[in-house]
Amino acid sequence: MPVLQNDRFLRALLRQEIDYTPVWIMRQAGRYLPEYRALRKKTPDFLTFCKTPELACEATLQPLQRYPLDAAIVFSDILTIPDAMGLGLYFTEGEGPRFKNPIRSISDIAKLHIPDPMDDLGYVCQTITMVRQHLQGKVPLIGFAGSPWTLATYMIEGGSSKQFENIKGMMYREPNSLHQLLTLLTESVTIYLNAQIASGAQAVMLFDTWGGVLTTDDYRDFSLNYMEQIINDLTWEHEGRRVPVILFTKGSGLWLEMIAETGCDGIGVDWTIPLSQARERVGHKAALQGNLDPCVLLGSKQRIYEEVQSVLNSYGPGSGHIFNLGHGILPSVPPENVAYLIEVVHELSQVYHRA
Amino acid sequence: MPVLQNDRFLRALLRQEIDYTPVWIMRQAGRYLPEYRALRKKTPDFLTFCKTPELACEATLQPLQRYPLDAAIVFSDILTIPDAMGLGLYFTEGEGPRFKNPIRSISDIAKLHIPDPMDDLGYVCQTITMVRQHLQGKVPLIGFAGSPWTLATYMIEGGSSKQFENIKGMMYREPNSLHQLLTLLTESVTIYLNAQIASGAQAVMLFDTWGGVLTTDDYRDFSLNYMEQIINDLTWEHEGRRVPVILFTKGSGLWLEMIAETGCDGIGVDWTIPLSQARERVGHKAALQGNLDPCVLLGSKQRIYEEVQSVLNSYGPGSGHIFNLGHGILPSVPPENVAYLIEVVHELSQVYHRA
Numbered sequence: 001m002p003v004l005q006n007d008r009f010l011r012a013l014l015r016q017e018i019d020y021t022p023v024w025i026m027r028q029a030g031r032y033l034p035e036y037r038a039l040r041k042k043t044p045d046f047l048t049f050c051k052t053p054e055l056a057c058e059a060t061l062q063p064l065q066r067y068p069l070d071a072a073i074v075f076s077d078i079l080t081i082p083d084a085m086g087l088g089l090y091f092t093e094g095e096g097p098r099f100k101n102p103i104r105s106i107s108d109i110a111k112l113h114i115p116d117p118m119d120d121l122g123y124v125c126q127t128i129t130m131v132r133q134h135l136q137g138k139v140p141l142i143g144f145a146g147s148p149w150t151l152a153t154y155m156i157e158g159g160s161s162k163q164f165e166n167i168k169g170m171m172y173r174e175p176n177s178l179h180q181l182l183t184l185l186t187e188s189v190t191i192y193l194n195a196q197i198a199s200g201a202q203a204v205m206l207f208d209t210w211g212g213v214l215t216t217d218d219y220r221d222f223s224l225n226y227m228e229q230i231i232n233d234l235t236w237e238h239e240g241r242r243v244p245v246i247l248f249t250k251g252s253g254l255w256l257e258m259i260a261e262t263g264c265d266g267i268g269v270d271w272t273i274p275l276s277q278a279r280e281r282v283g284h285k286a287a288l289q290g291n292l293d294p295c296v297l298l299g300s301k302q303r304i305y306e307e308v309q310s311v312l313n314s315y316g317p318g319s320g321h322i323f324n325l326g327h328g329i330l331p332s333v334p335p336e337n338v339a340y341l342i343e344v345v346h347e348l349s350q351v352y353h354r355a
Numbered sequence: 356m357p358v359l360q361n362d363r364f365l366r367a368l369l370r371q372e373i374d375y376t377p378v379w380i381m382r383q384a385g386r387y388l389p390e391y392r393a394l395r396k397k398t399p400d401f402l403t404f405c406k407t408p409e410l411a412c413e414a415t416l417q418p419l420q421r422y423p424l425d426a427a428i429v430f431s432d433i434l435t436i437p438d439a440m441g442l443g444l445y446f447t448e449g450e451g452p453r454f455k456n457p458i459r460s461i462s463d464i465a466k467l468h469i470p471d472p473m474d475d476l477g478y479v480c481q482t483i484t485m486v487r488q489h490l491q492g493k494v495p496l497i498g499f500a501g502s503p504w505t506l507a508t509y510m511i512e513g514g515s516s517k518q519f520e521n522i523k524g525m526m527y528r529e530p531n532s533l534h535q536l537l538t539l540l541t542e543s544v545t546i547y548l549n550a551q552i553a554s555g556a557q558a559v560m561l562f563d564t565w566g567g568v569l570t571t572d573d574y575r576d577f578s579l580n581y582m583e584q585i586i587n588d589l590t591w592e593h594e595g596r597r598v599p600v601i602l603f604t605k606g607s608g609l610w611l612e613m614i615a616e617t618g619c620d621g622i623g624v625d626w627t628i629p630l631s632q633a634r635e636r637v638g639h640k641a642a643l644q645g646n647l648d649p650c651v652l653l654g655s656k657q658r659i660y661e662e663v664q665s666v667l668n669s670y671g672p673g674s675g676h677i678f679n680l681g682h683g684i685l686p687s688v689p690p691e692n693v694a695y696l697i698e699v700v701h702e703l704s705q706v707y708h709r710a
Contacts, residue, residue: 173655
């Protein structure tokens with residue numbers, strides 16, 4: 001593999017010195033880009049798009065061709081694992097992901113198998129290897145998976161949810177069944193992420209989109225503990241370099257100390273908490289990734305400038321910050337605002353990295 | 356008006372001594388009750404139901420007839436104010452509230468007027484007076500309103516939202532227009548709540564359902580500051596008794612200190628933060644209301660017992676806690692579980708109130 005030319009993202013995650021703050025954007029390959037919308041038309045079905053390495057590879061690379069981003073992230077979906085387990089993933093216009101065969105009982109759980117990452121999920125690994133070849137060491141490539149809890153919410157609710165009453169009903173009525181499912185998912189995610197690393201992912205991220213709907217105790221027992229197990233069992237080093245792991249639970253501002261104890265290298269932080277407070281509470285245990293409100297990119301350039309300044313200033317001097325949004329970029333964002341955001345992050349952050 | 360027989364709810368809000376922890380339930384008059392579903396059939400349209408004092412009064416009283424609750428809350432909707440402003444509120448099956456004429460521009464805002472509470476919103480005041488007559492001093496009656504920020508989200512998004520990109524777009528592009536709308540709503544809510552108090556509401560609650568989607572700074576500037584203005588201008592005393600005010604922002608665990616500074620008497624707390632932590636951070640500044648996860652009521656009696664014990668124990672000894680769910684009760688909850696919850700709260704809490 002070619003030598004990595006821009007390792008600021010990896011260095012920031014390990015809190016090593018850098019010259020400016022690296023930036024990438026959750027869902028940076030996505031609907032706000034006209035070239036993505038054009039590419040997406042090549043196949044009507046979103047899942048087929050994800051499962052075609054040539055298309056997923058091109059989607060991954062599109063934002064990198066347009067912007068000086070400091071990392072790439074493989075184009076895929078968090079629900080590939082439950083799909084490979086046979087739940088029948090499909091996507092509906094406007095309503096998001098759905099499963100034909102959601103989990104309804106303990107007997108449904110007993111029937112599930114751990115997907116083989118190179119066979120059932122081989123298309124993701126192939127995409128990763130293909131992207132690495134095309135990137136030619138320009139920036140590092142991030143692999144990812146959904147957290148066991150978040151995957152379980154979709155598998156049991158059958159899709160997106162507001163109240164999560166099916167999975168929480170199971171949690172409060174038969175917690176052991178839920179733990180059984182989460183254990184299976186933990187093993188599946190671990191194997192899957194290690195296969196992504198073996199295929200060329202240089203960092204990995206766990207997306208725990210729905211951990212924030214739990215009580216503090218339930219978050220620890222039903223989401224965080226399983227993510228900690230995954231982190232412990234991930235490949236530590238590949239291609240002679242540490243493979244850092246980022247843990248992102250949306251709405252986890254109250255739990256940052258607990259999250260930092262898992263041994264993750266970076267913590268994703270949404271916009272509800274100032275980075276100054278997050279940094280003070282996490283200390284030297286982990287880097288922080290975030291935390292601009294995605295809606296700021298709907299504002300004027302002046303406002304984007306001010307808000308970038310505010311996020312950088314809130315984190316303060318020194319390494320350990322990866323600039324990002326607090327959640328995925330919105331499809332309605334003008335692409336030129338993203339160019340401006342990246343320019344401003346690179347420019348304004350330099351002063352925070354001078355010795 | 357008859358003498359109040361059970362004032363535990365009001366005393367707990369003012370942190371005065373009581374013999375057990377009072378309990379009421381957000382949306383206690385609602386779809387989980389078969390008698391409510393039967394009553395609801397008397398008129399097909401939900402808004403007409405709310406606007407008919409006889410029906411709204413009966414709905415308010417139904418849970419009181421079934422359970423030994425320690426407070427009643429007037430049956431109404433937070434969107435009565437924007438409806439009275441002419442936005443054309445209607446309700447769709449499954450999708451919740453919608454507006455025929457959402458706010459799209461500054462010129463839409465300029466056209467709005469402050470509703471007359473005794474005329475445009477007279478049906479709510481009439482319901483309150485009617486409920487008070489029927490309650491005969493059994494328990495206190497709570498009045499309520501949506502917070503200015505939360506009302507504005509529905510008015511600008513046209514209904515429920517996931518990303519709030521219309522209102523946040525306005526917030527980041529033309530903050531002054533949004534402040535103009537919020538100022539108008541602040542005045543409207545103040546007048547409305549004072550009319551509810553004059554009509555017989557013995558405590559009032561501000562529902563800030565969507566304040567939690569903001570950054571810390573934006574929450575302070577666009578939601579909390581306006582609620583503080585309302586609290587300052589509310590009728591302090593009525594019928595010779597303090598009229599306490601509860602402020603509830605869902606997802607506000609990070610901001611409790613700031614909320615306590617508003618001068619509210621009670622703070623609604625969702626289930627994501629343990630009450631022990633909330634109490635430590637709020638200190639003697641306010642009572643706490645909450646914070647059982649509504650999904651616990653889908654669990655077994657054993658589990659309900661344990662979770663009630665856990666919430667009571669987390670708050671600890673002394674007055675200042677009103678037991679409630681962290682959000683509204685779910686329609687799928689078995690009514691007998693609510694009876695059990697109330698019984699257990701009353702029984703297990705006594706030990707925390709012995710001198």
